[in-house]
Amino acid sequence: MPDTYAILREADCRVDLDKAAEIMGPCLGLAKADMLQALHDRPGVLAKMVPYDAARDMAKALILAGMPCRVVHDDHLIRVPTPPRVAIRGMEFTEEHLVFRSVEWEGRLRWDNIRLLDIVQEVAEKVEFVTIEESDGESHSHRTERRSRFDVSVFLEIVCSDPILRMRIDRNLFRYKSTGLKMHTSREMNFRALCIALHMRSPDALIGPGFAWMSKGNNTHHQNGNTLKKFENFASWLLTVEA
Incomplete structure (x- = not known):
């Protein structure tokens, strides 16, 4: 299975959704409207499961557009645990x-x-x-x-x-x-x-x-x-x- 990567915004990055959608949509094969909708649900991890070359190119373009971000291997993402079966009472x-x-x-x-x-x-x-x-x-x-x-x-x-x-x-x-x-x-x-x-x-x-x-x-x-x-x-x- 090929390695895949994620793009994460940096802590000081304010994502311009419109610009980010224009940059990322073509790389991910999504129309701008679909990419905008996807980014609305991604306040931190902007994309996952992306080949390295595409992730690198998108990250470079985002940085040049004033949106600092980083590329990390998908295996290095720390996933929040699933919701506990029993809530705190x-x-x-x-x-x-x-x-x-x-x-x-x-x-x-x-x-x-x-x-x-x-x-x-x-x-x-x-x-x-x-x-x-x-x-x-x-x-x-x-x-x-x-x-x-x-x-x-x-x-x-x-x-x-x-x-x-x-x-x-x-x-x-x-x-x-x-x-x-x-x-x-x-x-x-x-x-x-x-x-x-x-x-x-x-x-x-x-x-x-x-x-x-x-x-x-x-x-x-x-x-x-x-x-x-x-x-x-x-x-x-x-x-x-x-x-």
């Missing part, structure tokens, strides 16, 4: 550690090991078919109508670097009283207070786009566009460039 804060518990396990983590905090949403479409009765005054008929609704699950994602660890807090299932923080009148306010408390105790941790969106005052249950795919790309990029 309770936490305690000590001066040096975050003590966390789920229904199956517990542990403690030094505050300076937390490298990334982000809020990710998973949107599931629920479809139901409803029978509608119609009448014109003389006759009755029935027709079936398809109706969709979208359920949004909100997670606080915590990524640690030593060891590489991923934890999730489900906004709706977490036991907020376990933290000892002041309780508020709504789940949204308690979730925000928890996010802020974690960030205050790990000030060196980066915040991802979903966390930043919440920090601007947005309700975490409103769709923020920070998908699982975006989060995992960003987390993998962060762990790799810091390695």
Whole structure:
């Protein structure tokens, strides 16, 4: 199997999506519109599984266009672990550690090991078919109508670097009283207070786009566009460039 490579933006790089799509699309055999859409889901690792010559040429063109980046072997990417089967249900804060518990396990983590905090949403479409009765005054008929609704699950994602660890807090299932923080009148306010408390105790941790969106005052249950795919790309990029 031939060697393949990834292109990662540097930490100080602000990607111009339009320019990057013009550069990368022809090399990857994608139309500009398709390349733009792909880059929207790639906040850190701009491309993977690319032959070396193509990766080198794209990286050179991106750098010349003012977008610092690097080429790394795909095997050198540090992938964020898959979502844990069981979300964290309770936490305690000590001066040096975050003590966390789920229904199956517990542990403690030094505050300076937390490298990334982000809020990710998973949107599931629920479809139901409803029978509608119609009448014109003389006759009755029935027709079936398809109706969709979208359920949004909100997670606080915590990524640690030593060891590489991923934890999730489900906004709706977490036991907020376990933290000892002041309780508020709504789940949204308690979730925000928890996010802020974690960030205050790990000030060196980066915040991802979903966390930043919440920090601007947005309700975490409103769709923020920070998908699982975006989060995992960003987390993998962060762990790799810091390695």
